[in-house]
Amino acid sequence: xxxxxxxxxxxxxxxxxxxxxxxxxxxxxxxxxxxxxxxxxxxxxxxxxxxxxxxxxxxxxxxxxxxxxxxxxxxxxxxxxxxxxxxxxxxxxxxxxxxxxxxxxxxxxxxxxxxxxxxxxxxxxxxxxxxxxxxxxxxxxxxxxxxxxxxxxxxxxxxxxxxxxxxxxxxxxxxxxxxxxxxxxxxxxxxxxxxxxxxxxxxxxxxxxxxxxxxxxxxxxxxxxxxxxxxxxxxxxxxxxxxxxxxxxxxxxxxxxxxxxxxxxxxxxxxxxxxxxxxxxxxxxxxxxxxxxxxxxxxxxxxxxxxxxxxxxxxxxxxxxxxxxxxxxxxxxxxxxxxxxxxxxxxxxxxxxxxxxxxxxxxxxxxxxxxxxxxxxxxxxxxxxxxxxxxxxxxxxxxxxxxxxxxxxxxxxxxxxxxxxxxxxxxxxxxxxxxxxxxxxxxxxxxxxxxxxxxxxxxxxxxxxx
Numbered sequence: 001x002x003x004x005x006x007x008x009x010x011x012x013x014x015x016x017x018x019x020x021x022x023x024x025x026x027x028x029x030x031x032x033x034x035x036x037x038x039x040x041x042x043x044x045x046x047x048x049x050x051x052x053x054x055x056x057x058x059x060x061x062x063x064x065x066x067x068x069x070x071x072x073x074x075x076x077x078x079x080x081x082x083x084x085x086x087x088x089x090x091x092x093x094x095x096x097x098x099x100x101x102x103x104x105x106x107x108x109x110x111x112x113x114x115x116x117x118x119x120x121x122x123x124x125x126x127x128x129x130x131x132x133x134x135x136x137x138x139x140x141x142x143x144x145x146x147x148x149x150x151x152x153x154x155x156x157x158x159x160x161x162x163x164x165x166x167x168x169x170x171x172x173x174x175x176x177x178x179x180x181x182x183x184x185x186x187x188x189x190x191x192x193x194x195x196x197x198x199x200x201x202x203x204x205x206x207x208x209x210x211x212x213x214x215x216x217x218x219x220x221x222x223x224x225x226x227x228x229x230x231x232x233x234x235x236x237x238x239x240x241x242x243x244x245x246x247x248x249x250x251x252x253x254x255x256x257x258x259x260x261x262x263x264x265x266x267x268x269x270x271x272x273x274x275x276x277x278x279x280x281x282x283x284x285x286x287x288x289x290x291x292x293x294x295x296x297x298x299x300x301x302x303x304x305x306x307x308x309x310x311x312x313x314x315x316x317x318x319x320x321x322x323x324x325x326x327x328x329x330x331x332x333x334x335x336x337x338x339x340x341x342x343x344x345x346x347x348x349x350x351x352x353x354x355x356x357x358x359x360x361x362x363x364x365x366x367x368x369x370x371x372x373x374x375x376x377x378x379x380x381x382x383x384x385x386x387x388x389x390x391x392x393x394x395x396x397x398x399x400x401x402x403x404x405x406x407x408x409x410x411x412x413x414x415x416x417x418x419x420x421x422x423x424x425x426x427x428x429x430x431x432x433x434x435x436x437x438x439x440x441x442x443x444x445x446x447x448x449x450x451x452x453x454x455x456x457x458x459x460x461x462x463x464x465x466x
């Protein structure tokens with residue numbers, strides 16, 4: 001993996017430019033979804049499919065495109081994703097109905113899964129091991145910038161023009177990234193092989209059914225439909241494992257998980273994103289329902305998280321190149337767990353500033369953890385499977401996002417009466433009830449962060465023992 005690419009920082013720049021599109025689009029959508037719902041006179045049950053179909057598509061397909069990148073080349077997959085994302089963004093902006101928008105968001109998710117599948121593989125091949133943490137830390141900036149800029153940009157474009165303009169912002173960014181990528185991205189691939197069609201289909205069925213079960217069960221409980229979804233997910237997962245074990249050219253070689261750096265690192269990443277999205281999902285409710293802050297004020301406070309990640313991720317990645325990846329990863333997730341504990345002890349009369357610095361503390365921990373953990377996972381991946389392992393991290397990120405929202409909502413629904421969750425002013429007694437549910441949910445997020453810290457420590461311990 002110690003290949004010398006003289007233009008490696010140009011390659012890093014173009015990968016960052018393309019990778020900013022996903023988080024930028026997602027954070028914009030969170031702001032403009034109520035406007036879209038009103039524009040089409042749609043029900044919430046239909047409108048919620050606009051973000052959900054995007055996540056389901058990514059979760060189901062990113063592994064396939066990671067393996068495809070190993071076969072046909074990471075450059076081809078990344079460029080195809082850029083073109084597809086730009087085209088799908090135009091379609092979303094011109095959607096005549098809410099149902100058309102849902103369909104075009106699925107296409108956008110397909111393209112996004114291509115762009116998410118291979119960046120870490122490209123950077124691992126481009127940079128030598130002594131600079132890998134630094135490169136992945138700089139790459140993390142693209143995610144943080146997209147998340148930080150998206151809410152305010154989406155609100156501005158929607159107010160100035162319409163919600164359709166918020167999708168069109170992807171076009172110039174995507175086209176610039178594509179032109180630059182054509183010039184600087186080298187041809188690189190893992191190894192020759194074939195696409196494991198059966199494995200890809202079973203992975204799609206297992207992941208999409210499971211995530212759909214999670215989101216539906218969260219809203220409607222255990223019904224015949226949700227139980228059927230869970231049964232499909234379990235059966236498909238069982239068949240996937242059996243297929244991959246028997247395949248001579250599997251989509252996801254299961255022997256990779258024997259490496260503790262990869263298996264513990266991937267699971268720690270999953271726990272990180274679950275805890276992270278418990279916090280990201282719950283905090284706007286705390287600000288709006290308990291502290292009665294305005295939407296604009298909520299958006300401003302929520303930027304504390306990505307801005308904090310942006311500040312520390314590059315330095316943390318560079319530091320891990322010098323001192324190793326275990327210490328920063330354990331420390332980062334311990335900080336996140338501490339932040340959840342501090343959020344769980346917020347009083348009902350707390351100011352927005354008190355929420356913001358606690359949220360920023362969580363962002364610092366997540367930023368310290370992310371780059372070293374990704375560096376450890378990618379550094380443990382065999383050269384011929386870099387695309388698969390890169391896409392595996394993309395998969396756990398998407399699954400963690402969905403599970404984090406579901407976990408936070410499940411705790412809230414279990415402890416807070418449904419009538420209090422529908423909106424409207426709260427009495428002091430109702431605030432206490434609502435706050436109790438939030439505190440328990442934050443505690444659950446802290447448990448996942450602590451679990452990620454323990455897994456990171458176990459990764460180092462198992463490595464020294466082997």
